[in-house]
Amino acid sequence: MHVTVSPALQFPLLIVVLLILLGGRAGAESRSRKTQNIFLITTDGLRWQEIFSGAEAALMNKKDGGVKDTNGLRRDFLRDTPEERRAVLFPFIWGTLAKQGQLWGNQNRRSTVRVTNGRNFSYPGYSEFLTGIVDASIDSNDKRPNPNTNVFEWLNLQREFHGKVAATVSWGVIPWVLNVERSHLPVWSAFELPPGITPIPMPATFRDLLANSTPIWADVSLDTYTAFSAREIVRKENPRAFYIAYGETDDWAHEGRYDLYLRAAHNFDRNVGELWTLVQSMPAYRNCTTFVLATDHGRGSGPVAWKNHSRAIAESSSIWLAVMGPDTPPLGERADTANTTQSQIAATVAGFLGRDYCEQFPKAAKSIAELLPKR
Ligand SMILES: [Zn+2]
Numbered sequence: 218m219h220v221t222v223s224p225a226l227q228f229p230l231l232i233v234v235l236l237i238l239l240g241g242r243a244g245a246e247s248r249s250r251k252t253q254n255i256f257l258i259t260t261d262g263l264r265w266q267e268i269f270s271g272a273e274a275a276l277m278n279k280k281d282g283g284v285k286d287t288n289g290l291r292r293d294f295l296r297d298t299p300e301e302r303r304a305v306l307f308p309f310i311w312g313t314l315a316k317q318g319q320l321w322g323n324q325n326r327r328s329t330v331r332v333t334n335g336r337n338f339s340y341p342g343y344s345e346f347l348t349g350i351v352d353a354s355i356d357s358n359d360k361r362p363n364p365n366t367n368v369f370e371w372l373n374l375q376r377e378f379h380g381k382v383a384a385t386v387s388w389g390v391i392p393w394v395l396n397v398e399r400s401h402l403p404v405w406s407a408f409e410l411p412p413g414i415t416p417i418p419m420p421a422t423f424r425d426l427l428a429n430s431t432p433i434w435a436d437v438s439l440d441t442y443t444a445f446s447a448r449e450i451v452r453k454e455n456p457r458a459f460y461i462a463y464g465e466t467d468d469w470a471h472e473g474r475y476d477l478y479l480r481a482a483h484n485f486d487r488n489v490g491e492l493w494t495l496v497q498s499m500p501a502y503r504n505c506t507t508f509v510l511a512t513d514h515g516r517g518s519g520p521v522a523w524k525n526h527s528r529a530i531a532e533s534s535s536i537w538l539a540v541m542g543p544d545t546p547p548l549g550e551r552a553d554t555a556n557t558t559q560s561q562i563a564a565t566v567a568g569f570l571g572r573d574y575c576e577q578f579p580k581a582a583k584s585i586a587e588l589l590p591k592r
Pocket residue numbers: 262339467471526
């Protein structure tokens with residue numbers, strides 16, 4: 218049967234059909250995606266080996282791990298099986314996140330996540346996951362303004378998220394990775410910022426404690442300050458997209474102190490857990506916030522190489538990724554996942570907020586579609 222519609226009716230009909238189609242699509246999208254806030258949380262140079270197998274017995278001694286109190290460390294973190302060791306080292310990650318979310322990167326179960334910048338050190342790593350792009354010109358940890366736009370800067374340019382994006386970072390170079398001089402991304406750092414940029418304000422007591430503490434490395438503030446500043450920013454600024462960068466794990470590993478590397482890793486887990494408890498207590502965040510956990514690079518293995526990471530240590534390109542939130546199916550520890558890259562994190566962060574990062578930045582790696590709600 219052929220129905221003819223008079224020309225006068227064709228245009229209004231077209232509008233009605235379009236409205237139904239668009240309305241249906243918008244409805245489907247809002248039903249499928251629950252994330253309203255995204256937190257990206259990293260800790261510098263924490264190995265996938267500890268995440269998935271816990272403390273390594275061979276390094277829990279004075280000779281290879283610089284351990285001061287061997288008995289105390291073994292009592293706290295040594296157990297018979299990898300599952301028991303990781304659970305006692307990372308009680309939040311294995312007790313809560315693994316039950317509600319997913320962990321990627323256990324090479325013993327044929328899941329890999331890799332750094333693709335080929336350098337396996339910090340600035341190229343932070344730049345890779347924040348911008349989604351591998352830029353061969355980024356070849357040092359110097360304070361050089363990043364020429365590439367990052368996902369938080371891009372979100373902050375959008376009307377819906379403008380003024381609701383923030384970062385707090387322990388390493389003094391990250392504001393240059395984020396190019397805050399250009400991006401004007403609100404950031405807290407214990408160190409000098411680019412000209413004209415002031416840090417997110419913190420209480421006087423906090424500033425006093427910070428000024429009187431001794432960092433491990435001159436350009437990395439202690440994680441305890443990063444943790445406090447993160448909670449302060451959540452309570453006072455309510456960011457919808459928030460980047461938090463911890464740093465102690467890398468410092469203690471370079472110092473050859475496996476005991477303090479483990480304790481910093483344990484504190485990272487506790488700080489993430491406390492932040493999760495805080496956001497779940499706040500109506501603006503409860504059940505609509507996704508946490509993405511990651512790292513900037515891996516490290517070597519064995520009695521010496523565990524301390525370091527570089528282009529020369531090929532396995533320091535191996536990293537891990539953990540995600541939990543209302544849109545992430547609770548599949549726990551993943552196995553047999555195809556190669557995933559650090560560069561995919563930027564588009565994945567945007568994807569949780571329903572934004573297509575690669576549409577704007579075609580050179581950026583695509584999102585990890587399996588983690589995101591269906592569009
Ligand atoms: Zn390092």
